[in-house]
Amino acid sequence: MVSPLLALCRHPIVQAPMAGGASAPQLVAAVSEAGGLGSLAAGYKTADGMYQEIKxxxxxxxxPFGVNLFMPQPACADPAAVEVYRNQLAGEATWYETELGDTDAKTDDGYEAKLAILRDDPVPLVSFTFGCPTRQELQALARVGTTTVVTVTTPEEALAAQAVGADAVCVQGIEAGGHQGTHRDNPETDGAGIGLLSLITQVREAVQLPVIAAGGLMRGAQIAAVLAAGADLAQLGTAFLVTPESGAQPLHKQAMTDPRFVRTELTRAFSGRPARGLVNRFVREHGPYAPAAYPQIHYLTADLRKAAAKTGDPQAMALWAGQGHRLARQLPAGELVEVLVAELDEAKAVFAGRDAGGAA
Structure with missing residues (x-):
């Protein structure tokens, strides 16, 4: 029997939900039309904004397509630490002729209102990041026919997702671009994430749930590798970020293969939560001092990042990117899916040939 998750797409390719505009409706639709599974990012949008994009x-x-929700965050940020960081960024605001944002914004990202819409007007799949929903919330979605996925970064988080009745887990390795979807933001574990291949195995041995593998995947052969390691589907974000259908800033797209940006690292500089992006001036100068304060720091730097983009300066933008960013290909999204499937089939044939040779 095919699991509900696998029935959502012809090919084992999921387009990652990238908050901030990259996961535009045009990108989501193009990936789904090509046989993959497109994903909308509801994070940082109003409930109505999410609904309009669904339409x-x-x-x-x-x-079929999916919608990703950010879980509400505990109000545990240290106001004094946030204020110190605000003072540190005063010079940036002056330089880009903008104001620093209000850090008293709500920390729930409109979660309840978005969930209500998704119960009343269901979509095929809903995924959750930055925590684990309740059993009651997942049961309500199940009753309307929605498949549910929880992002996890450890076997323990996968066990928590299984315990509340999630249909599947999205296993996010340390290689992934953008925010690490940890259920709890603990500064003591910064940089201690698990690599994708090892994490797939650990999660597979911990839970009996379908696995979506995410983290640095850019080629069909890598998809074949994670499938061989035990994943059911592969999720790619950075690979789709540079497509014409992506809503990412042009400067962000160009930066993926710009020789000035040679590496990525996890940083709290832009949002107060660990997120992998290209190392630019802002990351180098402010990353070491950014407090653990999400989403307060996200709102603090939001207008600053927009102002930098408006002036054409990628050095103060959040250039989220996975470790495979230099492998980005500027193809239309549907064509990219086709290329990835061809590469996957080729890799499978190579694996099969080696197995046959070994058996002989």
Whole structure:
């Protein structure tokens, strides 16, 4: 029997939900139309903004797609630490002729209102990041036919997701671009994440749930590798970020293969939560001093990042990227899915040939 998760797409390719605009309805629809599974990012949007994008996707494709929600965050940020960081960024605000943002914004990202919409007007899949929903919330989605996925970064988080009745887990390795989807933000564990291949195995041995593998995947052969390691689907974000359908800033797209940006690292500089991005001036100068304060720091730096983009300066933008960013290919999203599937089939044939040779 095919699991509900695998029935959502013809090919084992999921387009990662990238908050901040990259996961535009056009990208989601193009990936789903090509046989993958497109994903909208509801993070940082209003409930109505999310609903309008859902309607846009439905107008572009009849294929299944997913919506990703950010879990509400505990109000545990140290106001004094946030204020110190605000003072540190005063010079940046002056330089880019903008104001620093309000850090008293709500920390729930409109979660309840978004969940209510998704119960009343269901989508095929809903995934959760930055925590684990309740059993009651997942049961309510199950009753309307929605498949549920929880992002996990450790076997313990996967066990928590299984315990509340999630249909699947998205296993996020340390290689992944953007925010680490840890259930609790603990500064003492910064940089201690687990590599994807090892994490897949550990999660597989801990839970009996389908696995979506995410983290640095850019080629079909890498998809074949994670499938061989035990994943059911592979999720790619950075690979789709540079496509024409992506809503990412042009400067962000260009930076993926810009020789000035040679590496990525996990930083709290832009949001107060560990997120992997290209190392630019802002990361170097402010990353070491950014407090653990999400989403307060995200809102503090939001206008600053927009102002930098408006002036054409990528050195103060959050250039989220996975470790494989230099492998980015500027292809239309549907064509990229086709290329990845061809590479996957080729890799499978190579693996099969080696197995046959060994058996002989």
């Amino acid at each position: 846009q996707v439905r107008g572009l494709t009849s294929r």
